[in-house]
Amino acid sequence: EAGVAQSPRYKIIEKRQSVAFWCNPISGHATLYWYQQILGQGPKLLIQFQNNGVVDDSQLPKDRFSAERLKGVDSTLKIQPAKLEDSAVYLCASSPSLEYYNEQFFGPGTRLTVL
Amino acid sequence: AQSVTQPDIHITVSEGASLELRCNYSYGATPYLFWYVQSPGQGLQLLLKYFSGDTLVQGIKGFEAEFKRSQSSFNLRKPSVHWSDAAEYFCAVGARFGRGADGLTFGKGTHLIIQP
Numbered sequence: 001e002a003g004v005a006q007s008p009r010y011k012i013i014e015k016r017q018s019v020a021f022w023c024n025p026i027s028g029h030a031t032l033y034w035y036q037q038i039l040g041q042g043p044k045l046l047i048q049f050q051n052n053g054v055v056d057d058s059q060l061p062k063d064r065f066s067a068e069r070l071k072g073v074d075s076t077l078k079i080q081p082a083k084l085e086d087s088a089v090y091l092c093a094s095s096p097s098l099e100y101y102n103e104q105f106f107g108p109g110t111r112l113t114v115l
Numbered sequence: 116a117q118s119v120t121q122p123d124i125h126i127t128v129s130e131g132a133s134l135e136l137r138c139n140y141s142y143g144a145t146p147y148l149f150w151y152v153q154s155p156g157q158g159l160q161l162l163l164k165y166f167s168g169d170t171l172v173q174g175i176k177g178f179e180a181e182f183k184r185s186q187s188s189f190n191l192r193k194p195s196v197h198w199s200d201a202a203e204y205f206c207a208v209g210a211r212f213g214r215g216a217d218g219l220t221f222g223k224g225t226h227l228i229i230q231p
Contacts, residue, residue, distance in 0.1 A: 004158070033218060042119070042205050042221025043159070056216035091159070104219070106158035 002026065004107035006092050012113045018080040021110045025074070025094030031055075032069055033104060034077050035091040043091055049075065079112075087114045117142040117208045119222035127228040128196050136191040136225050138206030147209035148189040149219065150180055154202040162204075165189065176200070201229045 005024040013019050025032050031050050035043035046065065048056040051072035060067070064083070069075040079086055089111050093104040118141045128134050140146055150162040163174025170182040180191045189206060203226050207219040 035218075041223050042207070043219075044221070045218030048216055048218050056218055093159075103161050103164075104159075106160070108156070108158050 004092055004094055004105055006090075006107040006110050008110060009108065010111050010113075012115065013082055015084055015114050016081040018078065019082055019112060020076055020078045021090050021092075021112075023075045023077070023092030023107060025092070026096070026105055029094035029096050029105070030072070031095040032075050033093040033095070034067055034075070035093065037089040037091055037109070039088070046077070082112075082114045084114050087112055117146065117210050117220050119206050119208050119220055121204075121206055121222035121225050123225045124223070125226045125228065127230055129230045130198055131195050134191075134193045134196045134200070134227070136204050136206075136227070138189045138191065138222060139187050140189060140206070140208045141187065142208055142210060144210075145184075147217075148180075148182060149207040149209065150174065150178070150189075150191050151205045151207060151221075152176075152202050153205065153224075159205065162191070196227075196229055198229045198231070201227055203227070 007022050033048050034046045036046050037043040046060045047067045049069040052069050065079055067077045089109040091106055091109045093106045095104050120139045122137050148165040151159040152162050153159045162178050163172050163180055165172050165182045173179050178193050180189055182189050203224045205224045206222045209219050
């Protein structure tokens with residue numbers, strides 16, 4: 001089966017610009033996650049969706065980050081305006097069911113560089 | 116809040132030698148524990164997980180991990196490493212929150228280098 005797809009794979013922007021990342025989860029997966037991985041650190045959860053509803057966004061910097069998952073399938077994460085400290089790899093993951101701690105399948109990530 | 120510590124930033128092992136990567140967690144109840152591997156240009160891949168029961172869990176690629184509650188540890192082991200095992204390894208802990216929230220808290224990772 002096809003894995004989690006993310007685009008673009010790389011993005012370079014100036015600070016204060018806006019950027020959007022797209023994720024298409026594995027077909028049929030109900031749960032979708034966005035993680036931020038800063039260089040030298042482990043991934044940090046930003047937001048979790050179940051179908052098209054938000055389950056957890058406690059670590060999402062809501063003054064500049066937003067995310068949506070229309071129709072419970074693919075998802076978009078937006079940063080507006082970007083700061084230098086937003087430079088990171090943004091990982092999308094999906095999970096097959098609503099049960100706790102099913103395996104999360106990760107996409108290849110989008111590497112963002114903010115200059 | 117839960118947290119994960121991976122004390123070793125880098126580990127170098129000779130090919131064919133045994134491997135142990137350390138992981139310590141902090142969580143008030145019985146945790147859900149995971150090991151993931153991240154190869155260059157690849158997404159994170161689950162190696163194994165512990166939820167309950169037998170404290171020694173087997174994973175893919177010949178890896179195993181042992182949960183020790185008294186030491187708050189979940190160390191990853193492999194009896195004989197291969198050059199293809201060179202990668203970044205992440206330990207993660209999960210907690211059961213309300214409304215189905217089950218995002219993971221990851222450690223900072225251990226970079227494994229394999230010497231020929």
